[in-house]
Amino acid sequence: MKLDLSELPTLFVVSMILAGLTIRLAIPLAHACGILDRPGQHKQHRYLTPFTGGTGIFVALLTALCFLAGYHPEQSEKWLGLGISSTIIFVMGFADDILQLHYKIRLVVQAIVVLIMTLVSKVVLADLGNLLPDETLALAAFAIPFTLFATVGGINALNMIDGIDGLSGSLSLMSLILLGTVALVADNQPNLMIITALAGGTTSFLFFNLRYPLQPRAKVFLGDNGSTLLGFLIAWLLIDLSQGSNRAMTPVTALWLFSIPLMDAISIMLRRIWQHKSPFEPDHNHLHHILLNAGYRINDVVFAIISVHLLFGIVGLTGLYLGMPELVMLAGFLLFFFGYFYLSLHPWSLITALRHLHTFLGLVPTQNHGFFLGSYTPEEAENLVRMISKELRPSLDSLIHVVKNKTSAHDEKNQYAVVVNMRLLDANISMTKGEIENFVASAQERINKHCGVQLRPFVKRNPQNDRRKQEQSDYSGNRRTTDRRKDNQKLLIFEAIYDQDSIAEQNSTNNQLNKENS
Numbered sequence: 001m002k003l004d005l006s007e008l009p010t011l012f013v014v015s016m017i018l019a020g021l022t023i024r025l026a027i028p029l030a031h032a033c034g035i036l037d038r039p040g041q042h043k044q045h046r047y048l049t050p051f052t053g054g055t056g057i058f059v060a061l062l063t064a065l066c067f068l069a070g071y072h073p074e075q076s077e078k079w080l081g082l083g084i085s086s087t088i089i090f091v092m093g094f095a096d097d098i099l100q101l102h103y104k105i106r107l108v109v110q111a112i113v114v115l116i117m118t119l120v121s122k123v124v125l126a127d128l129g130n131l132l133p134d135e136t137l138a139l140a141a142f143a144i145p146f147t148l149f150a151t152v153g154g155i156n157a158l159n160m161i162d163g164i165d166g167l168s169g170s171l172s173l174m175s176l177i178l179l180g181t182v183a184l185v186a187d188n189q190p191n192l193m194i195i196t197a198l199a200g201g202t203t204s205f206l207f208f209n210l211r212y213p214l215q216p217r218a219k220v221f222l223g224d225n226g227s228t229l230l231g232f233l234i235a236w237l238l239i240d241l242s243q244g245s246n247r248a249m250t251p252v253t254a255l256w257l258f259s260i261p262l263m264d265a266i267s268i269m270l271r272r273i274w275q276h277k278s279p280f281e282p283d284h285n286h287l288h289h290i291l292l293n294a295g296y297r298i299n300d301v302v303f304a305i306i307s308v309h310l311l312f313g314i315v316g317l318t319g320l321y322l323g324m325p326e327l328v329m330l331a332g333f334l335l336f337f338f339g340y341f342y343l344s345l346h347p348w349s350l351i352t353a354l355r356h357l358h359t360f361l362g363l364v365p366t367q368n369h370g371f372f373l374g375s376y377t378p379e380e381a382e383n384l385v386r387m388i389s390k391e392l393r394p395s396l397d398s399l400i401h402v403v404k405n406k407t408s409a410h411d412e413k414n415q416y417a418v419v420v421n422m423r424l425l426d427a428n429i430s431m432t433k434g435e436i437e438n439f440v441a442s443a444q445e446r447i448n449k450h451c452g453v454q455l456r457p458f459v460k461r462n463p464q465n466d467r468r469k470q471e472q473s474d475y476s477g478n479r480r481t482t483d484r485r486k487d488n489q490k491l492l493i494f495e496a497i498y499d500q501d502s503i504a505e506q507n508s509t510n511n512q513l514n515k516e517n518s
Contacts, residue, residue, distance in 0.1 A: 003071050003189050008196050015063045015200030019056030023208055026052035027220055035098060037221050049218060051097045053169070053205045054226025058090050060201025061233065064194045072190050081121030082236070085113045089155070089232045093225030107152065113232065114151045118144050123240050125150055129251040129326045147239065154235030154258065157265035159227040164288050165218040166210040166302045171261055172230045173202045174306055178257045178313040179237050182320075186248030191237055198233060211299055234258060249320055252329045256316020260287070260309040263337050267344040274345070290347050294354035312336070381416040 030036060030050030037051045061083075068079045092109045095101060118124040125147040128137040139146050162168035176199045183192040208220040222230070238254040241247065255262065264287050269279040291301040319329045343350045 012200040015060040015197040019060045019201035020204035022059045023056040051221040051223025053222040057201045060197045064197035078121045085116040090229045093228040096224040110152045114148045151235045155231040157261040158231035160265045162227045169206045182248045252326045253316045253320045259312035263340045267341045294351045
């Protein structure tokens with residue numbers, strides 16, 4: 001039995017309503033059971049928030065499976081594999097949200113899920129398309145390992161970019177719309193039904209997750225249960241639509257339709273390896289963090305990233321339907337990726353450019369407060385950063401960077417200044433501003449008391465009124481250099497992450513050492 005296209009809106013609405021009701025009922029249950037995402041460590045939110053958004057996505061998938069069983073029973077084994085693998089990835093995500101599973105456990109479970117997808121549902125990446133002249137690049141014995149690598153990468157790519165309200169859900173919805181276009185043109189009704197149901201569930205989730213006038217902050221998060229489930233389902237769709245004799249798109253097109261999460265995840269992991277860190281260690285160097293540090297508000301960040309994602313998707317679809325050579329499309333994607341990676345290695349340069357664009361566009365900036373700390377040796381600056389990070393990170397989203405001062409010929413060591421910037425996000429600005437000012441005053445008092453460091457406000461100067469820009473003589477006949485504080489100084493960036501457990505452990509170790517020494 002074939003589904004009539006006029007029934008797709010019904011599937012979308014049914015999925016949206018069921019997902020919305022599920023999420024709404026899950027919110028009070030999560031609060032009652034303590035299943036909440038708590039602020040701290042690398043997380044930027046300030047309130048206890050349920051991470052039950054994935055329940056709506058899972059219900060939308062179950063709705064799609066019911067339709068698929070009725071309209072396409074001849075592929076029941078495929079839908080069974082989809083149901084089993086999706087349930088496992090959803091349950092694993094929930095366990096990770098609650099128990100904070102080790103990444104090795106997550107990878108093993110994800111590998112099992114991919115094996116079910118390939119062996120039961122027969123969804124496997126068998127070839128990479130016509131990347132060779134007049135020849136399909138078949139994977140043969142490497143098909144399952146390559147499918148495993150690609151799918152696990154897709155699962156974690158969406159999970160890694162889930163950092164601010166509305167971003168991962170909006171990226172998923174945009175990818176689903178692009179994939180729906182491909183499935184509709186190719187008349188691939190089974191996948192079109194899955195896409196329609198998931199789009200309905202994602203739309204309901206965004207109703208609770210996006211920020212708008214009546215909802216200043218997210219009521220629910222997607223959580224690992226939702227982000228890994230959506231990442232797996234999108235990877236499933238990308239592979240299934242790009243394989244087989246009647247494929248709806250080329251494998252290279254799949255890269256363009258999932259561009260931003262893919263580029264961001266690979267760039268961040270390569271950057272961490274480049275800096276001799278674990279690729280699984282969380283940080284604040286994703287694209288959305290760069291935009292936030294440039295002064296953009298959260299809704300502006302989501303809109304900007306979604307727009308770029310849509311642009312990449314349109315490029316991919318244009319190349320597909322115009323018959324562009326797949327090797328050319330791959331080269332174009334790699335060109336954009338290397339540009340993206342270069343910017344991830346030089347985030348402060350990008351932040352500076354984005355701030356100029358921000359001013360040019362006349363967007364409303366997030367408010368910033370900060371202070372400036374004199375001139376120190378490298379060792380003093382490092383110690384000061386460590387101390388300040390302990391003072392600020394428990395309650396503020398702050399960025400600490402160190403500026404290398406210009407040295408004169410008689411200086412034996414380079415001198416550095418420490419600058420602390422504290423951003424106000426899209427919260428109640430009138431309340432938060434007073435709260436921040438009180439906190440700054442309190443921090444100044446504590447730092448002065450414990451370390452003897454006097455803080456002073458860090459304010460933006462007008463170069464036209466800065467006498468240091470003018471060559472004026474003092475009474476001794478000496479001139480102050482015109483470039484003592486140059487605008488183009490090289491910045492050495494340190495991002496201070498507050499970790500309550502590690503600091504408590506460090507204090508305990510120091511106390512033990514002091515006892516032993518005494």
